[in-house]
Every structure is written in structure tokens, then in C-alpha cells.
Amino acid sequence: METSAVLRVLGLLREAGCEVWVGGGWGIDALVGEVTREHDDLDLLHRVEQEPLLITTLENAGFAEQPGVEPGRPARFVMKDDEGHELDLHPLRFRPDGSAVQHADDRGGVFHYPADAFATGVIAGVPVNCLSVAQQIAFHQGYEPRDRDRHDMARLRAAFGTTTW
Template identity: 70%
Template sequence: MLPIGEMLRVLDVLDAAGCEVWVAGGWGIDVLVGRVTREHHDLDLLHRAEREPEVITTLESLGYAKRPGAVPGRPARFVMADGRGHELDLHPLHFAEDGSAMQHLDDRGGAFSYPAASFVTGTIEGVRVRCLSADRQIAFHQGYEPRERDLRDMAHLREAFGVTTHF
């Protein structure tokens, strides 16, 4: 599990190193709704692809190391873990001048797009955190059979923002 204290520690050290990241996934939803709603296995972080060497070096200073075998792997994402069982799922983004971004999924041109409005801030434990918007979170929860935690995550977004979700 990855507790809130570890999430905030990772974000604080990355921020101090000048590495701009955005929280997505389950922790991203918790940041949007402003409270911890469940236990989290990992922390999804989106980062600027051109800053990846600094992101990796900074995370290594915290005891994280690349974990081989993540599926899907590069170019979409890679995983870093520490010796305490904490995992970070890192997603490199290529930003355009207008603030939008693209995440390459494969070598055949597959990609996720992120409109500039996808990048927002939320607050948890009194800390402002960069994260993905509710709309983008909902978009990424489509096209698969939801797990119980996905159903709860979408329910939290509906409750907090009055949005419609597909499940």
C-alpha cells in the first residue's frame, strides 16, 4: 500500500527538485474530492517527458528504482518501487505550447490526448496538489470492466462534482 504520507513526501521532494508532476488514478480522485476514500496500491504520476531524467534521479534519491516488466511498458509508462512496497506508476507526457499534452502508448501511433483543461489542482490534508480533472479521470475509466474500487471512485466524482459517469 502507498499511504498519504508517502504520497505527499514524494510530491514534496519532486516539487523541491523542480519536477512538475500531476497525480492521476485513485490518488488523483482523492485529491479532487479532498479526502482519502480508500487504500491505494500505487501512485500514478504524470510528468513532462523532457524532465524524465530529473524525475528518475529525484525518485532514486528517495529509494525508488525502476521495476522491469510493467505491462504495458514504454513508451506509455514505467514503474518505480522502493524496498517498503511502495510503487509509482510514471506516465511521460509531451506538452504542446497551448498546454495540452500527448502520452504515446506504443510505437504504432497510439496515444492519449490531454486537453490543457485536464491539468488542475486539488487539495488533500490542506496541501494543494496538481492532478487530472474530473472529466479526464472519467475518460480514463472507460472501455473496460470496472473493478469495485473503480465503481466507488466514480461514485465519489459524481457526488463531489455532479458529473455523469458511464458506470
């Protein structure tokens, strides 16, 4: 997914009043302030109460929900447009203290986001909400890393001097 498509989606959602945070590879690129690799999709976290508005906004922009995604709802869902731009969407339920919870599966598992998991980064000079360095590192634990995971963690080490991973 190219930078212009990412900024278009983020702009549409911002104009509609949807608060989102960039995660995954684009989130890491936002933290380091430059595009460091190609991305197949855009991971976005959003407020669960804004989901109807988010979906309507994306549908009006030509995106449609994709069936058969595992894990699917309530953990996440995927929308794609005719040009092949894919959005991996993660609903968050925020708590009064600024922390959030995301369903991990349909069996009651959850991911916890501390209040400091939310940060600001930059994509092509545009400030964007994204996941923090610590949260990105936390999400890259507990599985066999792929080449892109090793690349992403190396970018965080180079930019922020992180020693984990």
C-alpha cells in the first residue's frame, strides 16, 4: 500500500471524525518518520463506538468488508477497495484512564493497551496517531519473527536505541 493511499484513508477518517491509530509496519514507519519498506496493508485501531461511522466512511470511499478473515470479529475485520488497498481494522474499547482493550478472539481473550501505548508519528510529513515504540515491541513478542518483523525491529533499534528483541 503506497503512502498516498495511506494518507488519503487517514484524511477521510479524520474529516469524518473517526479517531484512529496506525499500527503494524506503517505504525513503525510513522514512529521512525520515514517509509522503510513496502506494506501490503494498513493496520488501523479505532474506537469501537465510532465503528459505524468508520465503516460508512470507508464504504463511501469504495471499501468493502472482506469475509473469511481469521481471527475475525470481534477481534478484527478487513476492508478492501477495488484497487487492492487493504485495511486491517482493530476495534478498541477505551477505559476512563486512557487505556484500552481489544478482543483477541471470540473466546474472551483480550489484548491490553496501557494509556501510554498511544503516540504520534509522521508519515510523509503528516502527523498521525500511532502505537508507541513500547507497544510495537510488545506486539512483536511470542512468535517466530518473519523477515519484515526483523526489519521493523531493526528500524526501531536504530531510531530509538531499543534493546529488546
